[in-house]
Amino acid sequence: MNYDYIEHLATKAKDGDLKAKENLIKEFTPLINSLSMRTFIHGYEKCDIKNECFLMLFKCIATYDLNTHRFVAYATNSIKNNLRVLLKRYDNRKDIDGFFSLSDGIECNTSLSxxxxxxxxxxxxxxxxxxxxxxxxxxxxxxxxxxxxxxxxxxxxxxxxxxxxxxxxxxxxxxxxxxxxxxxxxxxxxxxxxxx
Known part of the structure; x- marks a missing residue:
């Protein structure tokens, strides 16, 4: 990644340039693909995790302060922290949860209704x-x-x-x-x- 180029794109994207946002997405796509392939969150598919990462990237563009730090570090840390929050939220879930889940191949036909x-x-x-x-x-x-x-x-x-x-x-x-x-x-x- 060319940090100066990304910093320039972040500045333009913050001003509302759509082409700069598209280029930022292209620059961060390999990182987001890598993170989504290495991360498992119960109830999320790989494309859901990617979408959460891209959503966080857009939030980073909106909240980024140009004078404090580099955009690459800010966005990378924000995306990783967002994934950690999602993992913590869904960490306590089991593979089997809900009324109509299957256990041992037999459907629970109790008197739920x-x-x-x-x-x-x-x-x-x-x-x-x-x-x-x-x-x-x-x-x-x-x-x-x-x-x-x-x-x-x-x-x-x-x-x-x-x-x-x-x-x-x-x-x-x-x-x-x-x-x-x-x-x-x-x-x-x-x-x-x-x-x-």
């Missing part, structure tokens, strides 16, 4: 209980708070701004409303662990 149906019915029942508790046991202001924050996907900060109250007051109102709901639903469910 009935379990899934039972689970979906249970979740539907929990949702109905939650909506019933919201409707019957909360005041109008508490109902508005729950609707604004959880169903309309707004933040508590937005609620506090909208109601012209402090954030701490909004937080206390939210905790009070959720505590009421928890007491209404016997046993609670996973929702309470996430929201309180």
């Amino acid at each position: 009935s379990d899934i149906e039972d689970e979906s019915m249970k979740l539907e029942y929990e949702n109905i209980k939650l909506l019933f508790a919201i409707k019957n046991n909360l005041s109008d202001s508490e109902r508005y708070l729950i609707n604004f924050v959880f169903f309309m996907k707004n933040t508590l900060t937005n609620y506090a701004y909208h109601e012209n109250i402090s954030y701490m007051t909004a937080l206390k109102r939210k905790k009070k409303a959720l505590k009421k709901l928890k007491n209404c639903i016997v046993g609670g469910n996973e929702l309470w662990e996430l929201t309180i």
